[in-house]
Amino acid sequence: MASVSINKATKRYGNLVVLKGVSVDIEDGEFAVLIGPSGCGKSTLLRMIAGLEDITGGEIEIGDRVVNDLPPKDRDIAMVFQNYALYPHMTVEQNMGFSLKLQGISKAEIASKVDSAAQILGLEDLLDRQPRQLSGGQRQRVAMGRAIVRDPQLFLFDEPLSNLDAKLRVQMRAEIKELHQRLQTTTIYVTHDQVEAMTMADKIVVMRDGVIEQIGAPLDLYDRP
Numbered sequence: 698m699a700s701v702s703i704n705k706a707t708k709r710y711g712n713l714v715v716l717k718g719v720s721v722d723i724e725d726g727e728f729a730v731l732i733g734p735s736g737c738g739k740s741t742l743l744r745m746i747a748g749l750e751d752i753t754g755g756e757i758e759i760g761d762r763v764v765n766d767l768p769p770k771d772r773d774i775a776m777v778f779q780n781y782a783l784y785p786h787m788t789v790e791q792n793m794g795f796s797l798k799l800q801g802i803s804k805a806e807i808a809s810k811v812d813s814a815a816q817i818l819g820l821e822d823l824l825d826r827q828p829r830q831l832s833g834g835q836r837q838r839v840a841m842g843r844a845i846v847r848d849p850q851l852f853l854f855d856e857p858l859s860n861l862d863a864k865l866r867v868q869m870r871a872e873i874k875e876l877h878q879r880l881q882t883t884t885i886y887v888t889h890d891q892v893e894a895m896t897m898a899d900k901i902v903v904m905r906d907g908v909i910e911q912i913g914a915p916l917d918l919y920d921r922p
């Protein structure tokens with residue numbers, strides 16, 4: 698687990714300023730939701746935290762370490778994408794173990810980590826399948842499994858439920874929340890869905906047009922008369 702501190706972060710693409718100096722602190726173990734309309738800069742901020750985008754100005758700290766210049770692999774984070782980004786020709790087991798294999802971890806240790814993640818996510822019976830043989834919800838669980846096996850200090854979710862139907866979204870919301878309660882890993886979760894933010898967040902960060910408008914607990918932000 699790690700705290701995350703974002704200090705006056707800015708991002709520019711050419712002449713387009715998409716983050717105009719955003720600051721927010723996320724505590725150890727907290728589930729923070731970034732919410733705001735499409736194009737307001739949520740994904741860009743998340744991708745900067747992950748190290749997938751350069752930061753134009755300001756600072757990002759993960760666990761008291763400034764990570765501005767650290768490549769993604771050195772940030773001890775795991776990200777779950779909207780489109781799952783699974784490897785189509787690998788089995789569920791291979792998908793989940795792949796990043797550990799790249800790290801040179803032993804086969805036995807990979808198998809044990811994959812097994813325990815598969816149990817948490819109810820994927821035990823699907824380990825030999827390929828992604829195309831899975832439902833949308835099962836694919837999203839595999840994407841989460843791939844993140845869990847790395848036991849990162851920080852989980853980053855980029856609209857992970859947007860491609861699922863309404864019923865499955867409700868179920869996966871609960872599953873992600875349970876996962877967080879179980880692992881207590883600091884989480885930053887991007888969505889444009891207010892219900893997701895309300896039901897999942899400890900802290901909601903409301904963005905609009907490249908700035909943070911409000912930060913607060915769900916009831917502070919939405920339950921006012």
Ligand code: ADP
Nearest residue numbers: 710713715733734735736737738739740741742
């Ligand atoms: P959100 O996640 O809130 O929908 P994004 O962070 O994806 O917003 O995008 C914020 C703004 O930055 C948008 O105007 C988008 O078009 C622009 N943008 C994102 N990535 C790039 C890029 N690689 N090059 C140029 N503009 C970009």
Ligand code: ADP
Nearest residue numbers: 710735736738739740741744749750779855856
């Ligand atoms: P999301 O809404 O999840 O951010 P997008 O479709 O907006 O998804 O963006 C998908 C990818 O395209 C991201 O990697 C983003 O950085 C990039 N992107 C978004 N807007 C632009 C843009 N105007 N120019 C170039 N790349 C962009």
